[in-house]
Amino acid sequence: MSGGVDSSLTAALLVEQGHDVTGVYMKNWTKDLPGMKCPWADDLADAKRVAVQLGIDFKVFDFENEYKHKVVDYMIDEYKAGRTPNPDIMCNQEVKFKLFLEAALEDGADMIATGHYARVKDGVLKMAVDTNKDQTYFLYRVTGAALAKTMFPLGEYTKPQVRKMAEERGLFTAAKKDSQGICFVGKVGIRDFLNQYVEQVPGRIIDKQSGNVLGHHDGAIFYTLGQRHGLDVGGGLPYYVVGKNMDKNEVYVTTDLNDKTLWQTNVQLDAVHWINDAPVVGKYHIRVRHRAPLIAADLAYDNDRVILTLHDEQRAVTSGQSMVIYDDMVCIGGGIVI
RNA sequence: UGGGGCGUCGCCAAGUGGUAAGGCAUCGGCUUUUGGUGCCGACAUUCGGGGGUUCGAAUCCCUCCGCCCCAG
Numbered sequence: 001m002s003g004g005v006d007s008s009l010t011a012a013l014l015v016e017q018g019h020d021v022t023g024v025y026m027k028n029w030t031k032d033l034p035g036m037k038c039p040w041a042d043d044l045a046d047a048k049r050v051a052v053q054l055g056i057d058f059k060v061f062d063f064e065n066e067y068k069h070k071v072v073d074y075m076i077d078e079y080k081a082g083r084t085p086n087p088d089i090m091c092n093q094e095v096k097f098k099l100f101l102e103a104a105l106e107d108g109a110d111m112i113a114t115g116h117y118a119r120v121k122d123g124v125l126k127m128a129v130d131t132n133k134d135q136t137y138f139l140y141r142v143t144g145a146a147l148a149k150t151m152f153p154l155g156e157y158t159k160p161q162v163r164k165m166a167e168e169r170g171l172f173t174a175a176k177k178d179s180q181g182i183c184f185v186g187k188v189g190i191r192d193f194l195n196q197y198v199e200q201v202p203g204r205i206i207d208k209q210s211g212n213v214l215g216h217h218d219g220a221i222f223y224t225l226g227q228r229h230g231l232d233v234g235g236g237l238p239y240y241v242v243g244k245n246m247d248k249n250e251v252y253v254t255t256d257l258n259d260k261t262l263w264q265t266n267v268q269l270d271a272v273h274w275i276n277d278a279p280v281v282g283k284y285h286i287r288v289r290h291r292a293p294l295i296a297a298d299l300a301y302d303n304d305r306v307i308l309t310l311h312d313e314q315r316a317v318t319s320g321q322s323m324v325i326y327d328d329m330v331c332i333g334g335g336i337v338i
Numbered sequence: 339u340g341g342g343g344c345g346u347c348g349c350c351a352a353g354u355g356g357u358a359a360g361g362c363a364u365c366g367g368c369u370u371u372u373g374g375u376g377c378c379g380a381c382a383u384u385c386g387g388g389g390g391u392u393c394g395a396a397u398c399c400c401u402c403c404g405c406c407c408c409a410g
Contacts, residue, residue: 004371075372086372116371138371183371190373224373234363235349241374255362291370316374 001025001050001058003043006115006154008050008173009166013153014113015054022109023051023058026100028067028091029184033193039179039186049172061103063095067184070094076197082246083320084224086138088183093141101146111149118331119155123148125275125331130158136331137290140324144276191222191230203249205231208242209256220244223251226262226316264317269306269335276332285326286334288314294326306335 001007001023014021025047032038044060051058071091078085096114104112117128117135123144128134142150154162166174181187200218207214214233217223222230227241237255242262244251281301285294286308296311308323317323317337324334 002371006371079373084373088372090372135371179371180369181371182373226374228375229363232363233349234361236351236362238362289374290372318373321373 001047002115002179003039003046003050003173003176004115004179005166005171005173005176006117006162007047008115008171009162009169010113010115010153011050011054011056012166012169012171014151015056017153021054021056022107023047023054023056024100024104025058025060026095026184027060027062027064028071028095029186030064033186033188033196036186036188036192040184046173046176053170053172059107061100063099066099067091067095076194078320079194079221080198080246081320082220082244084318085320086322088138089141089322091183092138097139097142097146097150101149105149111151113151113153115154116152117154117159118152120147120150120152123276126155127326127329127331128152128155132291133159135290136326137287137322137324140275140322140331140334141273142275147275194222201249203251205233205251205253207239208252208254208259214239214253217251220246220249220251224316225318262315263313265310265313267308267310267317267323268302268338269308269323270304270338272304272306272333272335274333279325279327279332284332285328286310286323287326288317288323289321297325299325305338 001011003025011021011023025044027040027044030038030040048058071087071094074090075085075087101112116139117130117133118139119126119128125136125139125142125147127136157165163174179187182190182193185193198219198221202216202218203220204213205215205217206212215231217231223241223244225241225243228238231239231241231251231253233239233253239253239255240257240259240262242252242254242259279299281299284297284299286297287294292314295314298309298311300307300309306325308325319337321337322334323337325332
């Protein structure tokens, strides 16, 4: 239980279904950041409050060290390498559906449940009924074995329904605003977050078309493909990042919205993960980022890599980001963009 | 110091007598359990400085400062 509405209602529904429920708060991050207080203490209090409301046992699992190593360090290393990682996917893979699952089973649980908007049946991950809120994108790196021990009670409902049901039950967190930003860390800008761990090194912002130096930045690490803001380069049309060179610490930009590096149809995936069996070569659907529409794509293999040919070009397909693959409503896995 | 041009928000840029468009950037908010994108809102009492003409000037005149171009 994170202290939000979703996990609160999840617990409530399980209780109503007659399960023997124990609420668990995962303590993964407690550090305040400049201009932003880490919400962990309030979240924990809210979670506990709901557990008391429901009359269930409540525990705190502490994964702070592991979260730092498996999620935060991974994230920082990726950024240092010039890529753009997705920490929340790593959090699900390494913490929620591994460490937490193991700890829960060891603690005597038969199953774990979370407030994710997704459905699972016999270890198969399906999109949520509420396709607008579907969170399978963040779950593609979970194993089928883990999912076999997992319940997602909210997968059958829409977010508005969840809010309503939470309110009907008088849950303390019924009206609490949805959390955003990096899972557990809070609503911090990635830039402010990275600033805590990497040194700012001034570099040049270069116009890809003319080669002119348009300005300077405090580190190429802070920029990602397709990014518009934060360049502090004005005059005429908006500039978008179309590349960077980590060795030279240079960021390349353009005003050309049709720049070919901004629109991809051929994508290679590394670190491929399948929830169950690897799919056969053929046509599937993919999404390049959370909440992006599903796009038809042809899947092929190249040794350990997966080659995807998208039927529609996608904007800012970025190295380090995840491309998740679907077979109809089933999320079968995915990989990381090279 | 002959000729011509220019100087309007951090940047680009309208406006040539009637009381400062717009875009970019920036900031704030919304959307979003990553990054990013997108959307909405805010943002020059003031037009290089000083003087003058006028009911009224960024717009006309004088002057000073700065920059650019062509000549020498």
